[in-house]
Amino acid sequence: MTTLLAFVFTLGVLVVVHEYGHYRVARACGVKVLRFSVGFGRVLWRRQSSPQATEFVVCALPLGGYVRMLDEREGAVDAADLPRAFNRQPLWARAAIVLAGPLANLALAVVLYAAAHWIGIEEPKALMGPPVAGSLAERAGLRAGDWVHAVAPADGDWQDVSSLPDLGWQVAQAAVRRESLRLQLTDRAGRAPREVMLDLSGIEGGEVDAALARRIGLGGPYSEPVLGEVKSGGPAASAGLRPGDRVLSLGGVPIVDAKNIVERVRGAVRDGQPVPQQWVVERDGRMLSLAVTPRVVQEGGQTFGRVEVVPGQPPQRVTVRHGPLQGLQQGARRTWEVSTLTVKMLGRMLVGQASLKNLSGPLTIADYAGQSVGKGLTFYLGFLALVSVSLGVLNLLPLPMLDGGHLMYYIFEGVTGRPVSDLWLARLQRGGIVVLLMMMSIALFNDVTRLLGLH
DSSP, X not given: OHHHHHHHHHHHHHHHHHHHHHHHHHHHTTOOEEEEEEEEEEXXXXXXXXXXXXXXXXXXXEXXXXXXXXOGGGSOOOGGGGGGOGXXXXXXXXXXXXXXXXXXXXXXXXXXXXXHHHHOEEEEOSBBOOOOTTSHXXXXXXXXXXXEXXXXXXXXXXXXXXXXXHHHHXXXXXXXXXXXXXXXXXXXXXXXXXXXXXXXXXXXOSSOSHXXXXXXXXXXXXXXXXEEEEOTTSHHHHHXXXXXXXXXXXXXXXXXXXXXXXXXXXXXXXXXXXXXXXXXXEETTEEEEEEEOOEEEEETTEEEEEOSEEESOOOOEEEEOOOHHHHHHHHHHHHHHHHHHHHHHHHHHHTTSSOGGGOOOHHHHHHHHHHHHHHOHHHHHHHHHHHHHHHHHHHTSSOTTSHHHHHHHHHHHHHHSSOOOHHHHHHHHHHHHHHHHHHHHHHHHHHHHHHTTOO
């Protein structure tokens, strides 16, 4: 129920803002607005202050909305109302009215991102876990416990990194652009500063998703190799391990991050039999060496070792918060970055350089809406801003049926001095419908495969 309510609220907010942009600018240009509709289909709620006023309605299918303006092409118009008809407006006014919807969504995204920064976002600190073995990140010299302070393009200015998600965003943008990224690092105590270069010029960023960082080789947040809960009666407890023990080495291999513990324990099986391991731990300032024999477990067709212990401590977190002006600046910057990234990915999908799996539809939006609500207000604001940017950019695509398609007609009219003919309007309209149906079908297919775990 939470997911459904979050989805309906998300679409409702975005549709109202988008259509209000059209409505407000149309009124400012003197155009008569007949109906402001949220949703399609059967009318559930209606309000009209007078027969000559705009009719506001909420309809049963909440997958969009529209603003219906007085227009001679859609019906007879009284002579007295002709100056208020949309088709009688100058070219600049018609273009402004059409452009206002997508711009309203982008403006909303700026405010939402800014609000999230004003409230404060609690995120993992930019302390790196161990990079994937043999990956680009490992070859660049990244190590577990590295604290990333700033990033910069190969020939650009440094930009501070506020958190691990912020670092991931900077890396994703550089991967899409296929350009190298410099990183300013210290150890986790802020000592030993150094600089490394991530060469992303050859990275295959076909899909901008959570797996992109793994393909590059970036690890998760750093987790100190200190044991948490030790299950009573398990192999770890039987061997004498206790909560709070700091693991220094395991099987003779130095341990620098909790992820190393998991990897070493899971791999301590040979020919279906457990392999005893020597654990060297620090406890109350003393060094202890304990022999631990893992339990062999079979799950999902895999065989691995388990010692019944929770390795590692929760990652360090920071609260990213900005003042009023800086928050707005950050909101505008993030809106611009997401917009340009979206355009680049759409362009790369069009020429086959990026996977069509990046397209998402209503099922994925609903799922993410529910998840973000569960994580708190700031996460939901960020999600709402992201969808608002996507809606704004999508509507600016030069496809008939979208605002960008109408702007394309107006550009033609401005260059040639005459409107697009009715014949070509009909042809383009049919072609636009086909393209939109194809995009919607791909997005829905991606939604279903994601929900089924097949993506």
